[in-house]
Amino acid sequence: xxxxxxxxxxxxxxxxxxxxxxALKNVNxxxxxxxxxxxIGPSGSGKSTLLKCLGAVIKPTxxxxxxGDEVIFDNDWRIKDLRALRRDKIGFVFQxxxxxxxxxVTDNIALLPMLAGVPNKEARARAQELLEALDxxxxxxxxxxxxxxxxxxxxxxxxxxxxxxxxxxxxxxxAPLDSARALAVIRILNxxxxxxxxxxxxxxxxxxxxxxxxxxxxxxDGVTFEEAGEGRAIT
Amino acid sequence: MINLxxxxxxxxxxxxxxxxxxxGLLIGVTLTMAGVYRGMIDDAQVLLDNSGADLWxxxxxxxxxxxxxxxxxxxxxxxxxxxxxxxxxASVTYFTMQVRLGKRDVRALVTGIVTGEIGAPGWPRFxxxxxxxxxxxxxxxxDIASGLHLGDVIQIRRNYYTVVxxxxxxxxxxxxxxxxxxxKDAQEAQYLKDNDAIIEQRHRTEASxxxxxxxVPGLLDEVIRTQSTNPTVNAVLIRVKPGFDSRLxxxxxxxxxxxxxxxRAGMEAILTGKLIATSAKQIxxxxxxxxxxxxxxxxxxxxTLTLGKIREIAVLKLIGTRNSTIASMILQQxxxxxxxxxxxxxxxxxxxxxxxxxxxxxxxxxxxYGLIAVLLICALASVLAIRAALRVxxxxxxxx
Numbered sequence: 001x002x003x004x005x006x007x008x009x010x011x012x013x014x015x016x017x018x019x020x021x022x023a024l025k026n027v028n029x030x031x032x033x034x035x036x037x038x039x040i041g042p043s044g045s046g047k048s049t050l051l052k053c054l055g056a057v058i059k060p061t062x063x064x065x066x067x068g069d070e071v072i073f074d075n076d077w078r079i080k081d082l083r084a085l086r087r088d089k090i091g092f093v094f095q096x097x098x099x100x101x102x103x104x105v106t107d108n109i110a111l112l113p114m115l116a117g118v119p120n121k122e123a124r125a126r127a128q129e130l131l132e133a134l135d136x137x138x139x140x141x142x143x144x145x146x147x148x149x150x151x152x153x154x155x156x157x158x159x160x161x162x163x164x165x166x167x168x169x170x171x172x173x174x175a176p177l178d179s180a181r182a183l184a185v186i187r188i189l190n191x192x193x194x195x196x197x198x199x200x201x202x203x204x205x206x207x208x209x210x211x212x213x214x215x216x217x218x219x220x221d222g223v224t225f226e227e228a229g230e231g232r233a234i235t
Numbered sequence: 236m237i238n239l240x241x242x243x244x245x246x247x248x249x250x251x252x253x254x255x256x257x258x259g260l261l262i263g264v265t266l267t268m269a270g271v272y273r274g275m276i277d278d279a280q281v282l283l284d285n286s287g288a289d290l291w292x293x294x295x296x297x298x299x300x301x302x303x304x305x306x307x308x309x310x311x312x313x314x315x316x317x318x319x320x321x322x323x324x325a326s327v328t329y330f331t332m333q334v335r336l337g338k339r340d341v342r343a344l345v346t347g348i349v350t351g352e353i354g355a356p357g358w359p360r361f362x363x364x365x366x367x368x369x370x371x372x373x374x375x376x377x378d379i380a381s382g383l384h385l386g387d388v389i390q391i392r393r394n395y396y397t398v399v400x401x402x403x404x405x406x407x408x409x410x411x412x413x414x415x416x417x418x419k420d421a422q423e424a425q426y427l428k429d430n431d432a433i434i435e436q437r438h439r440t441e442a443s444x445x446x447x448x449x450x451v452p453g454l455l456d457e458v459i460r461t462q463s464t465n466p467t468v469n470a471v472l473i474r475v476k477p478g479f480d481s482r483l484x485x486x487x488x489x490x491x492x493x494x495x496x497x498x499r500a501g502m503e504a505i506l507t508g509k510l511i512a513t514s515a516k517q518i519x520x521x522x523x524x525x526x527x528x529x530x531x532x533x534x535x536x537x538x539t540l541t542l543g544k545i546r547e548i549a550v551l552k553l554i555g556t557r558n559s560t561i562a563s564m565i566l567q568q569x570x571x572x573x574x575x576x577x578x579x580x581x582x583x584x585x586x587x588x589x590x591x592x593x594x595x596x597x598x599x600x601x602x603x604y605g606l607i608a609v610l611l612i613c614a615l616a617s618v619l620a621i622r623a624a625l626r627v628x629x630x631x632x633x634x635x
Binding site: 048051052055057058083084086087088092094098100101102103107110111112114115116120143159171 | 236237239242243245246247546547550551552553554555556557560628629630632633
């Protein structure tokens with residue numbers, strides 16, 4: 001079976017000797033293309049560490065990570081240019097949208113392909129297409145400060161999708177939103193996952209959106225276990 | 236690729252413009268200081284240019300008449316005028332004083348010139364209004380920087396002079412405007428005692444048995460006459476005929492007359508190398524301090540602006556922006572700030588330079604060097620901010 005992302009026995013240890021802390025202990029996880037899964041756990045459980053490992057921001061201690069069909073980590077990085085890996089193969093959506101305040105909506109999204117060397121015109125056309133898919137095309141020339149919280153988050157999702165990455169890591173994307181907008185964001189993530197066959201991992205504490213996941217990974221003390229979610233439909 | 240620095244500057248243009256304006260005023264002060272130095276050099280050179288002299292004859296073992304006092308007899312010009320190669324020779328006096336005009340006074344370099352020989356060395360070469368001095372007494376030509384006008388009546392010591400002509404850029408090496416008066420008046424004014432002192436001196440002379448001898452009629456009168464006249468001047472200026480070597484003429488005069496003679500290069504060395512050397516060093520110190528202050532300000536501003544964007548920089552790094560792109564953004568912003576500052580500084584220094592009491596010479600080359608220095612300072616100042624930005628961990632964009 002092809003996976004968007006799969007990790008096997010992934011561990012992360014901070015420090016050495018008596019002060020060593022095992023933040024992740026043989027974590028296993030697999031998310032298929034087009035699937036949205038939840039990652040839930042209390043503070044200090046290892047969620048952020050896992051997200052940073054998946055995002056190639058920190059190096060795991062041991063284990064294996066496979067992105068699409070490509071092994072990117074097998075007890076060591078198998079990819080030299082992690083910056084290019086993050087740019088081309090991993091999408092990020094943050095708790096706050098963290099849009100670049102001095103770029104308009106289109107350029108905030110188009111910046112990623114531009115960084116990869118895509119011509120400006122083509123990058124902006126791709127951004128426009130995503131803005132239409134996310135129903136914010138009318139705000140294409142607006143600056144981030146002129147957008148509502150929901151609009152900003154949709155633009156952030158568009159930025160995460162622009163390079164068609166096999167996986168998107170969403171770090172509490174609904175935290176600052178009310179129920180209706182939070183559910184709208186999850187609906188958009190599901191739609192986008194289906195449309196672009198992207199695996200999406202949503203780290204969340206948000207009780208409102210947890211019932212919408214079909215599969216949920218719980219993490220506690222660096223150990224994950226999987227359970228089936230309710231997969232409640234979003235109306 | 237989008238120009239991130241340009242977009243950031245356009246987005247928060249008010250911050251950049253106001254910061255650039257503040258920096259610009261500082262750069263303006265720096266350019267003005269350089270202009271003050273250039274003005275001092277130029278003042279020294281125009282003083283020499285406007286004297287119309289090729290050689291300056293002064294008292295032996297002195298560096299007069301501008302840098303040191305010098306006193307030589309006023310008939311020396313006759314002796315040197317007959318030397319081969321000497322086209323013209325004329326005596327001059329120079330003394331700085333407060334020249335009174337009604338209730339106010341103005342500091343000026345009063346210059347005594349021989350009358351009746353228009354165009355002789357020492358004369359003002361160009362007038363912007365009025366005429367040259369044509370009478371032997373009580374006429375003056377003033378530089379426009381003195382604030383005097385044609386027809387003004389000025390007081391030098393106890394005599395009054397009518398301003399009959401005006402010059403421009405005829406100043407001393409210290410920037411004081413020059414006022415030309417007839418040589419005889421200047422000689423008198425330079426050494427003139429007040430009336431009480433003259434009376435006391437006469438009494439002392441009359442009381443002296445050496446000068447007041449009953450058997451020698453006329454001795455006392457002659458002594459008193461010599462005591463009340465002044466046969467000295469500060470220098471003799473010489474214009475050399477074309478084709479003659481001024482150095483050879485100087486050597487001959489020096490050898491046979493026990494006098495000191497300077498040519499143009501020697502006099503320029505005294506004025507620029509000695510007379511204004513301390514001032515130049517002072518200005519140099521100011522320039523160094525201002526450059527350091529400017530660098531510190533740019534560094535602080537760019538560093539603060541960068542710290543305000545740490546989260547955005549972390550996001551940029553996380554989504555794959557190269558370090559060089561981020562460093563380039565900060566460097567471009569620092570240089571942009573420097574360019575705004577330089578433009579403001581250049582405009583402001585050009586606007587306020589004429590208001591300064593002393594001549595300020597803003598040269599294009601100084602402006603170019605200033606621009607290069609500003610850009611270098613800005614580039615150096617951005618290093619701190621670039622270092623901070625490059626140390627940002629992309630993981631900071633991910634919570635927890």
